[in-house]
Amino acid sequence: MPSDSKRILLVIRRLGLGGIEQATITLANALHHADHDVHLLVLKDTPQQSPAPGVTVHCQPFERQARKTPKGLALHLVGRTLLKAVLPGSGFVWQGLAVTPLFERFLAEQEAAHGAFDMILIRGQGAFELLWPFDDKRCWQMVEAVVGDYEGRQTQPRWLIRKLFDAKRVICVSQGLADGLSEHLAARDIALERCEVIHNAVPxxxxxxxxxxxxxxxxxxxxxxxxxxxxxxxxxxxxxxxxxxxxxxxxxxxxxxxxxxxxxxxxxxxxxxxxxxxxxxxxxxxxxxxxxxxxxxxxxxxxxxxxxxxxxxxxxxxxxxxxxxxxxxxxxxxxxxxxxxxxxxxxxxxxxxxxxxxxxxxxxxxxxxxxRFSEDAVVPRFLRLIEPNAA
Missing domain, CATH: 3.40.50.2000 (Glycogen Phosphorylase B;)
Known part of the structure; x- marks a missing residue:
């Protein structure tokens, strides 16, 4: 790898055939072709597609693994029974408390063996929910779907939204998403640490x-x-x-x-x-x-x-x-x-x-x-966020 190569970890819950998954594959491939060391972590199910050779894929079913630990099993059972009724919509909170330590252990093992990652991108709300307690300045949550109240959809209580977004660093794939998210969070007195807009790349x-x-x-x-x-x-x-x-x-x-x-x-x-x-x-x-x-x-x-x-x-x-x-x-x-x-x-x-x-x-x-959405136009915008003085 060139001396200016970066190590980048992309995290996604599933790697199916939808738009978020395809955008993740495209970004992973583009970063790899730009001579960066790219790793893709899939948290659930067998991937239905593969990135380019050279992108390292890790399949780690942390949800299932967590339920094999005493703490994880207890949180799962309490969350699925008592807390599901008392605190509707809070299931991800208890899952995250069990899953995040496994992710942190995986991250520490990878970095001990191969060196530190320069950027960690968590893509999609399903992954946010599993890893909501994770706190690291290299980490960005990528928002790829509309967040907020529309079409009569029931929104989550404020305390649950706070778990997902309070003081987080977020990348939105469109300005429209960023505006909607900002309005949604401001109405609930929740503040992001940073919000950037970077469109998805298309090959x-x-x-x-x-x-x-x-x-x-x-x-x-x-x-x-x-x-x-x-x-x-x-x-x-x-x-x-x-x-x-x-x-x-x-x-x-x-x-x-x-x-x-x-x-x-x-x-x-x-x-x-x-x-x-x-x-x-x-x-x-x-x-x-x-x-x-x-x-x-x-x-x-x-x-x-x-x-x-x-x-x-x-x-x-x-x-x-x-x-x-x-x-x-x-x-x-x-x-x-x-x-x-x-x-x-x-x-x-x-x-x-x-x-x-x-x-x-x-x-x-x-x-x-x-x-405007080519890989060459989009990839440098991600890399600029790694720079020490990026703000």
């Missing part, structure tokens, strides 16, 4: 390369495309209702949907009830959705919130215009300039209108809209 060249590797025929005729998990937070019901409204108003371009999830049966029934079987096609999950994204007339995103919106950046990297709902998070940081005119109010009528507008008056995508 733009990899996305472009994969877009040229179609393994099945893709229509040459115009189509709208939705790429997301079919889960409530992505609000695919709004997508179908808006598309139906657009069809009633004269739109004749088909809608293709890539993704799987808990809403599939509900969406199938809705498509049939609205008589859209010939116009809406569910393609399931695709390991490589990029050839479809490159050929789409527009990508449509109907989420209730987006931490940043990685699929929007990927779409822009392929020259495909985007339609998205104006919701909490980072949508307006991704869709800028002329592309911002295709941001819709989060209702069926306005989203339908933006579908038609995209087809009638398409946006010409500018390369710089995606380049």
């Amino acid at each position: 733009l060249e990899r996305v472009r390369t994969l877009s040229e590797q179609a393994d099945e025929p893709i229509p040459d005729t115009p189509f709208l495309l939705h790429v997301a998990r079919l889960v409530p937070e992505k609000n695919p019901t709004l997508l179908i209702e808006a598309y139906h409204k657009a069809v009633e108003d004269g739109l004749d371009t088909p809608l293709l949907i890539i993704g799987e999830g808990s809403e599939q049966a509900k969406l199938d029934a809705l498509v049939k009830r609205l008589g859209l079987e010939e116009r809406v096609q569910f393609l399931g999950r695709k390991a490589n959705p990029y050839p479809w994204m490159a050929k789409a007339s527009a990508l449509v995103l109907s989420s209730n919130f987006e931490g940043l919106g990685l699929v929007l950046i990927e779409s822009l990297a392929l020259g495909t215009q985007c339609i998205a709902t104006d919701v909490p998070g980072g949508i307006r940081e991704v869709l800028v300039d002329d592309q911002a005119r295709l941001i819709a109010a989060p209702n069926a009528q306005d989203l339908a209108a933006k579908m038609q507008e995209a087809l009638d008056q398409p946006v010409t995508v500018r390369p710089q809209w995606a380049e």
Whole structure:
């Protein structure tokens, strides 16, 4: 490793196939390719994807290990029985008290054998909750989802929010998230030590390369495309209702949907009830959705919130215009300039209108809209936080 190489530990609860997991893999790979010593710690389950060779992966099921200790088992049983009823939502507090010592022991062993880490990044609330007592000036919590009160969601009591965020050093993946988090914490008299905004990186060249590797025929005729998990937070019901409204108003371009999830049966029934079987096609999950994204007339995103919106950046990297709902998070940081005119109010009528507008008056995508999120643009911002005088 070069003399200026840094040792960096990324911590995530699970390494599945979602957006946070993909962003973590991208960052780990980018740091490794920049000649840094990168370690990825997975706290639960078998990883479903792997980073580049050279990134060291540690799988440590600390939750399960903790329950094998007297203290951990006692906290688990008391938390699951008495405290679950008396203090709803507090389960992570007792888990964290048992898990964090195991993490600290792992960290000490690694550093004794290989040298100190220069930065520790804990990604996602699931990992925050398991490691909330951990206190180290090298540590940053990465906030990647909207925090706060919205859509009628019940927020946690103040004392639980304090456990997660009070006096912590936080990196938010969009300014929208940072603003929402700041407002949420200020209303509860909770103060962060520091808050930085660093967008997630996207491997733009990899996305472009994969877009040229179609393994099945893709229509040459115009189509709208939705790429997301079919889960409530992505609000695919709004997508179908808006598309139906657009069809009633004269739109004749088909809608293709890539993704799987808990809403599939509900969406199938809705498509049939609205008589859209010939116009809406569910393609399931695709390991490589990029050839479809490159050929789409527009990508449509109907989420209730987006931490940043990685699929929007990927779409822009392929020259495909985007339609998205104006919701909490980072949508307006991704869709800028002329592309911002295709941001819709989060209702069926306005989203339908933006579908038609995209087809009638398409946006010409500018390369710089995606380049802002390249690995080369993002990685140095993390490294600057390691500098001794960074403030």
